[in-house]
Amino acid sequence: MIIFIAFLIIAGALFHLFKKKDLPKQKKATIHSKKDNESELAVFRIGVSTEGFSLAESRNKKPGRWSVPGETIKIDKFEINGGFVYVGGRLNSTHGYKTEASLIDPTLKINTNSPDYTGEEMGYWPSYDSITPRSRAAYLEWLASDRSDPETYIGYVFLYFYGIERRLLVDDRNRAVPYHERKALVLELERLKNIYGHNRSFNGYVTSFLSYLWVINHKNDSEQPSNNLLVAKRNFTSVFKFLLAKTVQNGKPVNEDLALAWVKSHPDYSLRTPARRCENEFGVLFKLRYKTHFGDGMKIIPNKTRLLIDYHTASASLRGNHQIKLDLPDASVLKVPIRKLMDLAESCTKELESLSRFIGRSGNSRDSIGALAMLPNDLV
Structure with missing residues (x-):
């Protein structure tokens, strides 16, 4: 009996061995970053590298x-x-054991005969030294151009962005970068945002970076930021947190722009469909109702939590958060004011429900007489 069992075990092992030899060899799979306009999260696809x-x-x-x-x-x-x-x-890299991702090494191979324009061979968190010769060729061609083709694969734009991150976060740590260059780099980031901001992932990083840089560069002056640095989807920007903190610290009322940014950006609140579909009408109505309820604005007693402004880099070479702590109250963490603003937002959303349903139907225009008839009286 024991001999029979041993025979079965040996036979099974031999069968498995020969079966494994018959299997075709797997080609090496590579992970690619998909150009995605629908999600801020990275979307991956699996492909097969043909470059060898x-x-x-x-x-x-x-x-x-x-x-x-x-x-x-x-x-x-x-x-x-x-x-x-x-x-x-x-x-x-700043953590020491890899090469800076954005570093262009002119001695590395490039394949100019077949550039990888679509980014098929690009991985997530690319590094110039590890992307393929075809990808390097496509990236260098973009750098040699005016860098403004909106159809450029977003991974190449990120690779360029990594270098600007390093220049402004590492080289400029002790304000070693000349003022004129710092200003030129901020303008370059704004230009990239205007061209490639249709990609939500890139838009999220570049907006967050610009907001962080604005606080660093203007925390001691009276210059006002552009409105597009004030609001982010379910995430407070550095600019918003800083302006709110300064307002509370100085004993001033929270104005309607800050109040609207607070409710639109709060991570625990999501605007319902009428407020999103009728975004402009919601903003105007919210500010009107806010003035009705709070006059010049809510006044908030400074809290003890100190303000921490941070930025999480896109580049893996600059791992971790970059932070500055300011001696200002972080009023964004307070619960009572935001509850009042959420209630007001819900009330404004209900006032826009009829309009939202109307323009949500196929064939109906927001500029039609029917749409105008459904506007709240204060907006007509």
Whole structure:
């Protein structure tokens, strides 16, 4: 009996061995970042790399340096004149054990015969030294252009963005970057936001970064930020938290713009369909009703929680949050004021329900007489 059982075990093992040999070899799979306009979260797809590319360590010993606009960098057939990139062979990430993701090493291979324009071979959190020669060619071609093609694969825009993050967060840690360059980089970020902000992931990062930079650059002056830095979807921007903190610290009432930003950005509140569909009408109505209920605005007693402004980088080379702590009250954490604002928002949303249903039906226009008839009286 024992001999029979042993025979079955040996036979089963041999069958499994020969069966495994018959299986086709798996091609190496690579993970790609999908260009996604519907979600702020990364969307992944699995593809098969046809490049046969393997990562080889660069022999380039030149230290990485920052290039400025007007300087010409020649790599193969590409001439890059726009600056704002790191070039060289050696530049460590801030955590020390990998190369800075944005560093362009001119000695690494590129394939100009077949550039990867669609980003099929790009992974999430790309690094120039580890992307394929085809991807490098497509990226360098974009850098050599005016960098404004809205159809550019978003991974290449992120790779460029990583370098600007490093320049302003690491090199400028002790205000070592000249003022004119710092201002030019902020303008470049705004330009990228205008062109590539249709991608929600990129829009989220660049808006958050611009908001963080605004607080760092203007925390001691009276300059006012642009309104697009005041509101984010279910997330407080650095600008909003700072302006609210300054308002409360100075004993001033919270104005209607801050109140609207507070309720629209609060992580525990989501505007219902009528408020989203009739966004402009909701904003105007909310401000009118806010003035009716609170006059010049709510006055809030300063709380003890201190304000922490932070930014979570897109680049894996700059791992972690970058933070500044300010001696101001963080009023955004208070519960009583936001409950009042949420109640007001709900009341305004109900006033817009009829209009929302009307323009939500196919064929109905918000500019029609029927839509105008459904507006709250104060908006007519």
